[in-house]
Amino acid sequence: MTTFSDKFVAFVDILGFKDLEAKCERGVGMSLPDLLSCLRKLGNGTERGIFEKYGPTCCPTAPRLQKNLDFRVTQISDCVIVSSEVSPAGVINLISHCWGAVIELMGHGIMCRGYIKRGSVYHTDTQVVGSGYHDAYAAESRVTAFKHEADERGTPYVEVDAEVANYIDSQPDECVKEMFGRMVKRDGHIVVLFPFQRLRHSFIVLGMGKTFDPNEELKANNNLRKNLRDMKERVLSLIDQNNKNAVSKGNHYIRAIDTQLQLCDRTDERIHKIFAAFEHKLE
DSSP, rough: OOEEEEEEEEEEEETTTTHHHHHHTTSSSSOOHHHHHHHTOOSSHHHHHHHHHOOOOOOOOOOOTTTTTTTTEEEEEEEEEEESSSSHHHHHHHHHHHHHHHHHTTTOOEEEEEEEEEEEEEEEESSSSHHHHHHHHHHHHTTTTSSSSSOOOOOOOOEHHHHHHHHHHOOOOHHHHHHHHHHHHEEETTEEGGGGGGGOOOSSSBBBTBBOOOHHHHHHHHHHHHHHHHHHHHHHTTTTTOOHHHHHHHHHHHHHHHHHHHHHHHHHHHHHHHHHHHHHHHH
16 A cells, blocks of 8 residues: 555665775775675665565564564665564564674674664665654764763764664563664663664583583684784774864774773683682692
8 A cells, every 4th residue: 555654664875985985986994895795784685575474573473463563774875774564573574684783884884874663665676755764864864972062963873763762662562672682782871772782692511412622712702802902993084084073983992892892801810710719629
């Protein structure tokens, strides 16, 4: 039917894309195939078909209205519009999609900003219109999470509207609330997607069929440390140091990555302490 629907709607935008595009055209930055590959991280057009075939991929047993979640993705240039039905499965799979895009692009040194809300939208494979889309688009540039200056605007995060966060918090489905908690961080009353907290090494000291190997754990932690340092270098390499705004936004990512690097150091210390305790018991 040709009608507006009440849906969850996300608008996610790549920051600094004009500069990436210009460098690509001059042949001094990413190649065009690499740039297009990064854009496909926002959405590749197969998402709805996957849901139609397999159902929800995140929290598959959460309540839903349709198997395909009325999931729509429109990716154009440097942004993506995503919408889903209003249901627990719909909202968590929309958030999971956006969170995945942000962390994939972060691996290439690319920052994103966006907004996720609930509103009226008409969204097909070829068109998207409605106040839900326009409100998300307008709110994207006004994100202020984790600002360091009183007048700072447009911080590089995908914000989850309070109405959407409250909807999730009120759900009885534990998977939806658990997964949401893993993917976001709160700054007072503001909630944003926060992929950095995933970038940590965790391990089990004792488990079924598992032997604690400190050398392997240290190696895995060091690999993570290297990946974090590489990511930091990629982020820095894409920031125009002559652009105060770009530097300010980039510093958000750099500080978050530095926090995870500090966690790597503390994880090394923990591994050494656990190993020393085991050795003491064997003496």
